[in-house]
Amino acid sequence: MNKDQMVNGNQESGTFKTILVTGGAGFIGSNFVLHMVSKYPQYKIINLDSLTYAGNLDNLKSIEGNQSHVFVKGDICDAQFVNSLFDEYQPDAVVNFAAESHVDRSILDPQVFLRTNILGTQTLLDAAKNHWGSKPDAKYVQVSTDEVYGSLGETGYFEETTPLAPNSPYSASKASADMFVRAYHETFGLNTSITRCSNNYGPYHFPEKLIPLIISNALEDKEIPVYGDGMNIRDWLYVEDHCRAIDLVLHKGGAGEVYNVGGHNEKGNIDIVKLVLKELGKSEELIKYVKDRAGHDRRYAIDASKIKRELGWEPEVMFDEGILKTIKWYLDNKEWLENVKCGNYKDYYSKMYSEK
């Protein structure tokens, strides 16, 4: 299949036998694993996750015992281990979600972001390169972020051609990883695609991030910290819509291509806070304006016309519906939230999975 055929998205969907999903115990990764196991029962999903504070096997409880999902605890930076996984399972696709993902943590301690997000990505790319000589259709998908583009003013959108201008240690590490993905495509001919999505929200979102933090604090009548003037804008997308986009890029994405993903859902932070408080019947007196985040990007907004045009992707969950679904999920899953907050989720399944 040549590059032009792949880019126009009209070719038959690729199919895979075994997909290595990394970071599949985190927020988006676990939603993706659940999506894939339900949609493609014929695939084997090898879920590699080192279970940092953000990894939570409770997220995968509903597929416990499902033969098409194998969880493996391990570090994407450990080359020997990653290569041994390739030897054992012979994956014909990799979808890399594994990352340090929280901007505030990257300001406090940048180094682990370099290690996981850059070295980890390069380690996966190298293992794929070394094992895929006889698998020309094998595919590597890098789950990146719109934050690599930096910050917008009051107008305009991020396009795939927008120059990278990351502002936080987190986004700098993600941009560097993207450059390695590009280099492995250009230099070694690896069949790679990159997705750059805007802010996700939905089930299993760790309560250090804005939306689950608002819900979690509001339920306890605790203050909601709003950074700066609260007028920063994020472009919110329901997590299942992101998972469907990654599924499409995995099966139909062009080699060496980048796809922006976003739902045209720009909202000011303070508006989100007020909306969630209203839905929960809580007072706006919980809002507490605090010192701004260092280097705080002002506005993100995605132009997703390429993935719509070439791969036929459309968001299905509008924000008004998605935010209500999300709030309901947290209300229906208070035990999940409590386990995260008290740390119980760390040992819930530890006896069920061996460490490699």
Ligand code: NAD
């Ligand atoms: P998350 O922090 O919830 O999950 C990250 C997962 O990676 C965790 O399960 C963690 O245990 C695992 N992990 C961390 N270091 C690892 C290592 N060295 N080896 C193996 N596993 C490791 O993150 P998320 O919000 O689900 O984001 C997933 C990916 O999507 C990230 O790459 C992020 O940059 C990207 N992204 C996130 C958003 C968003 O809004 N959350 C938007 C666009 C892109």
Ligand code: DAU
């Ligand atoms: O745009 C995609 C990115 O979205 C992903 O790449 C990141 O992994 C993900 O964490 C997210 O980054 P943000 O920094 O945009 O998300 P966060 O939830 O941390 O913050 C959203 C906005 O809310 C941001 O403007 C900062 C603000 N905020 C955040 C927190 C946690 C507050 O005002 N108060 C808070 O307590």
